[in-house]
Amino acid sequence: MFRPGETVLVAVSGGPDSVCLLDLLFRLREALGIRLCVAHLNHRLRGQASEADARFVARLSKKMDLPCEVGVCDVGALSRAEGRSPEDGARQARLRFLEEARRRVGASRIALGHTQSDQAETVLLRLLRGSGRGGLGAMRPVRDGVWVRPLLSVSREEVGRYLALRGLPFRRDATNRDVRFTRNRIRRDLLPRLRRDYNPDVEGVLARTASVLAEEEAWLEGVVQRAFVRARRPSPPGKIVLDVQRVLGYHLALQRRVIRRALAEAGCRGDALSFEVVDRVLSALNCPARTLRVSAEVGVRRASDALIFARPTPAFETPVRIPGRTAVPALGVVLTVCIHPASEVRASLRGAGPDEVFADLRAFAQGATIRNARKGDRFQPLGMAGTKRVSDLLADAKVPRLLRDSVPVLTGSGAIVWVVGHRLAHAARVTGQTRQVVHIQVKKRSKDIFYE
Template identity: 30%
Template sequence: MFINTIKQAIEKFKLLQKGDRVLLAISGGLDSVALLEVFCLLQKEYKLSLFVSHYDHKIRKNSYKDAMFVYQLCKQKSIPFFYTASPVPLYAKREKLSLEMAGRELRYRLWYFLAKKYDLQRVALAHHLDDLAEEVFLKIIRGTGKRGLSGIPIKREDLIIRPFLFVSKEEIRRFVEERGLKWVEDPTNNDLRFVRNKVRHLLIPYLEQNFNKNIKQNLKKVALIIAEEEELIEDLAKKHYEKLKSFDGKNIRLKLYDLKQLSTTLRKRIYFLVFQEINLPLFRVSFSHIENLERLLTKHVKGPVYLPGDYIAYRGPGYLAFSKKVFNLPFFELEIKTEGEYLLPNQEILKVYKIKTSEIKKTPLVMCFSAKKLSFPFIIRNRKPGDKVFIPSLGHKKLKKFFQEKGIPHHLRDQVLIIEHEGKIIAVWGIYIAPAYRPKEDEEVLVLEVFPLK
């Protein structure tokens, strides 16, 4: 009966396809042991390849025992086992996060990494109906929009799946006991210092006893209705996002005018699509971050808007840009004496090489010069006081004014590479090349290309 209920959820929400490679997140607790058992029972029918990930948060001294328990389960079932350990309390302290949020962020980061490295199509988690109810109440307590009231999605980005989401903890327990399975108990689940545990052990039982014993089932209905509406909004947002976005190197830009024409609801959803694409930690995004983006859009704040994970958003001429936070660099000067690779102060690699004109790649990370004109040695540096650029027919112009005219934000100007030859600025990265140094047809080209440090 329990297996049939799970299969119905899998079919209804298209959680699996035959032949999928599935990573199971197994802590060793009751719920995850049930998840492992269910997928082993479904493995032949769906032709699944199964893998297990166990994350040791290093919160308890004897947490390694849980890892050994899961390892033994995997050994018995001949399932590949990934063990990862990380001192989550130290990470939480460094990043100023709660233990719960820090652990969640690190786990998801790991799962996405494993999925990409080992070509896994699904990551299955053991969240159930009781977890869904807890999450809805937590979102209300902390403050949320309508999206938050959908609780925990049963499927996320076609990778994360939660096949137990609409069965209760009690149903899972009965299944485990009927199968004669063993599990480990995590004592932190009863620690009332965690808000989630207060909701689980105090708030929900109180509401069930004094208001409605079916409150979890009712929340399930509400969450399903909202989730269906949210899926529609998400689809609309994705269609608009594809039309709005463009790339400037590693940065994402949104067309400012078109973005303003959309409803506030769609705009806010588009911000989250940007966050997903640049791998910004979504768990850290708060109401104030989204409101500040809206104020930036309407010029009520000048920007930049600082986002979690060292990301920023800023306005440019006709666009709203999202990028990794840029820290001000001290002045540097790098002499380029020959072809080869050079390490830049921002931990990027500058590659210098020669090619033919026909082989030129036009990207924001490449600049091309006439090899006859730009001879070795030359200088790569960032701006310094008094810099001027010579513009034919206009004469010399201060670099500061040149940046203003080109819409380069203040906080990015120290990062812009200046190319100096024979004591003169002959190029500003991505903006300007002196006409005499531009490559002509059928001549050798000197290429400067930037790569992130691996």
């Protein structure tokens, strides 16, 4: 959990659990070979009591001769602005503050005072909300290699005995007795009933269950990752494309997990990863013509034998070096442009692949740009007598609707020269009068750009 020589940021609210944690780590710091720094966030939710908490933690840190990072946040205003409950808003503000403080002091770990009792409450809370195995695994002793919970196997009762034995003062948070909050009702009503009427060691049982589920979840994540990789097709940034038949061949439980992984990879968070959303996506497998909006930005649609999860491709317009290399971060590709005498490349014209094109240099007399296709864009495709809308060209090529904004256009002198990966403009073709030819290749992630 700790490595010698590292700095540990200890989150201290002033309550019994965090005071116990700080005292234990302070007494063990030399044996563990670690340096400590204290962090406290004043949430301004309890008026003068919040101010008193901050002063208490500052005095405690000074007494131990430890540096102390103190932050202030109007959690009430922040929660209203972000549409969160005060409880969730406080949690999010606290996590952000601790991560920022960790970077400021150069700490590699953030120690939290959660106990076995907190773990039991979390399991019950998530069970009542309908969480699956991942949620019921609850809190981990170590998360992301940064967040550590040294007291997760210690009960709140044991913490109380330790504080009494050491004669340590601490602060009481009156909101912990407010039964309007579900967690407090679980703590003050449900758990005592379960302990009294069903199992005196219910906290230990729930904590062990969480530990077992967390270990199994870690193993299952490997299974899910392999299934996801097998089902995934090449796709541009911001898009996830799954093979429908491959997904349908999985057990329903694995289907749900692969869908959830795809949603997360596409940028979904929070409610957009819920069981209800996952089941709606599974239903979309049988509705090929319907786009399912799962969040403000992410849409899901079945197109033939592909299930597509897509965020809009951000707008971009990038000048292209001729000759030279041009990076296009929005698509994760690099354009490589070379100029050749026409006599050297005529034999190569018919063998060009979908991710390269040969064009007359004169088409770029006033420069070149690569950009998103725009509504109303038209050009004259090679071999056609008239013009055609780019959107119609992509529809005819059976590019799924959710992937079309990933197909860029290359312009020369203000006109569309190439719908990248699809069709060259007739006016830019190499003819008998062409003296110099531009060879343009989409490299690196070129195979990921276009759906075929």
